[in-house]
Amino acid sequence: MRRAVIDTNIIVSALLSSNDEAATVKVLELLLKGQILSVVTDSILQEYEEVLRRKKFSFPEENVSVLLNEIRSKSVFASPCKTDTELPDEKMIGHFSRQCFLMMISC
Numbered sequence: 772m773r774r775a776v777i778d779t780n781i782i783v784s785a786l787l788s789s790n791d792e793a794a795t796v797k798v799l800e801l802l803l804k805g806q807i808l809s810v811v812t813d814s815i816l817q818e819y820e821e822v823l824r825r826k827k828f829s830f831p832e833e834n835v836s837v838l839l840n841e842i843r844s845k846s847v848f849a850s851p852c853k854t855d856t857e858l859p860d861e862k863m864i865g866h867f868s869r870q871c872f873l874m875m876i877s878c
Contacts, residue, residue, distance in 0.1 A: 782799060811848060812849055813848075
């Protein structure tokens with residue numbers, strides 16, 4: 772099974788989309804059907820929760836709770852690890868980093 776780190780923006784975009792064929796909707800569907808195993812950390816889950824509960828989205832609280840529980844049940848938890856690799860600053864990557872919404876885990 773494929774493992775993926777799913778950016779919060781993908782989840783929000785999928786929930787706001789009126790297009791069932793949108794890539795973000797497809798990614799969320801694959802996750803909820805168990806065809807993608809989401810890789811999460813505590814901080815990723817905290818971000819999902821904080822963003823999905825923002826008043827500007829007006830997502831019903833019960834729906835947010837159900838979705839978060841579903842995501843947790845279809846996820847594997849990862850522990851952040853130290854690396855000697857220096858990652859580039861997002862500001863330097865610019866537009867490209869914002870377009871990359873799904874990172875496949877190959878380890």
